[in-house]
Amino acid sequence: MQVYNTETLDRALVAYLEVRAKFSGPEVDYSLARVYHKLYQCEDAQTFYLFVMNLYDLPEDHDFFAKAANHYGSILNCDTYARVTVECQPATANLSINGEPVGQCLSRPYRFPEGTYILRLDANGETSEESVRVSASQEKTVSLKIEEKVVEKIVEVPGPAVGSTQTNWLAWGLIGGSALSLTASGLFNAAGYSALVDVQKAADRGDASGRLSAEDDVSSNQMLTGITLGLGIAAAGTGAVLLILDGMQEEETPSGGIEVGFCATPENASLMFGTTF
Numbered sequence: 001m002q003v004y005n006t007e008t009l010d011r012a013l014v015a016y017l018e019v020r021a022k023f024s025g026p027e028v029d030y031s032l033a034r035v036y037h038k039l040y041q042c043e044d045a046q047t048f049y050l051f052v053m054n055l056y057d058l059p060e061d062h063d064f065f066a067k068a069a070n071h072y073g074s075i076l077n078c079d080t081y082a083r084v085t086v087e088c089q090p091a092t093a094n095l096s097i098n099g100e101p102v103g104q105c106l107s108r109p110y111r112f113p114e115g116t117y118i119l120r121l122d123a124n125g126e127t128s129e130e131s132v133r134v135s136a137s138q139e140k141t142v143s144l145k146i147e148e149k150v151v152e153k154i155v156e157v158p159g160p161a162v163g164s165t166q167t168n169w170l171a172w173g174l175i176g177g178s179a180l181s182l183t184a185s186g187l188f189n190a191a192g193y194s195a196l197v198d199v200q201k202a203a204d205r206g207d208a209s210g211r212l213s214a215e216d217d218v219s220s221n222q223m224l225t226g227i228t229l230g231l232g233i234a235a236a237g238t239g240a241v242l243l244i245l246d247g248m249q250e251e252e253t254p255s256g257g258i259e260v261g262f263c264a265t266p267e268n269a270s271l272m273f274g275t276t277f
Contacts, residue, residue, distance in 0.1 A: 008094065009039050010103030026056045026064040037071060039102055040110040042078035045071070082134035083109035086119060089145040093123035109139075124149055171246065174239035181232030188224040191217070 013035045020028050033048035052058070052068035059065065088095060088105035095105050098118050105121075112134050120129040121144040128144045198210070198217070 008101050008103035009035055010106075013039065024055075026052050026058060026062075029055070030064045030068055033068065033071065037075070038100060039106070040097065040112060041106075041108075042075045042081060042111045046075060046078060077113075078111060080136045081111040081113050082136065082138040082140065084112055084117075084132065084134060084139075085109045085141045087141060087143045088121055089143070090123055090148065093121045093144075093146060095144070096120045096122070119144060121146055171239045171242035174235045174242070178232040178235035178239065181228045181235060185225050185228035185232060188222075188228060 013032070016028060016032045016035060020032065029048045029051040033045050033052065036042075036045035036048065049068040049072035052064050053072070060069070085108075086095065086105050092104060095102050096119075097110070099120075112132075114134060114136050116131060116133045118129065118131055119142060120127060123146045126146045126149075128146050130142060130144060132140070132142055134140060
């Protein structure tokens, strides 16, 4: 009887059913009958009271036989009891009936004799309670609901610092760009040299139009060589200056952070983002 005395009724029921799957006897069946009785499942309770009285050849003055017969007699009119379906939200909340903790709500109806019953739902430190009056053979549905608490947590993620991180990216980007620009300058210079050779060849052939076209190519490549060379030198110089300034900076000043909000309920979750300045 330890399980029945120390756990909620729904857990005690599961424990006794597991025991009976391996071992049957008057004590186990009587315990199951009592749990069903307390859970307002009178038909199942009747079944196991009858098992105690009929399956084990107990004399009528045997303790289990006498108690089973007495309780069985108290629910003889089970077929006239009201059927009350209790809908619980959240489903994991614990239900009490007239102060008796029964555990999580059953999916099947509770069988109540005529009278008034106090149904109370407990979850997350909150309660929902309702008084229910039933009459014989009545069918009723009762809904008990506890509003879910929203858990909100704000975590501030520091934003990028104004200083070494940003300056380094810019400086190295300029230096990388200067390398590409200088490479392009070299290519244009080579193309200009090739065009100059073509000018000489056209002059040797006496090809006036070919010479003019080659001279145009020389002029274009010389202009592009100068532009890309200037850009490359300027980018390299700017990048170097920024790296020097970055090395001289002693403090970093954090910029605005990003607030990441997390809202969660047992059924859903969401993220919220915001920026502070």
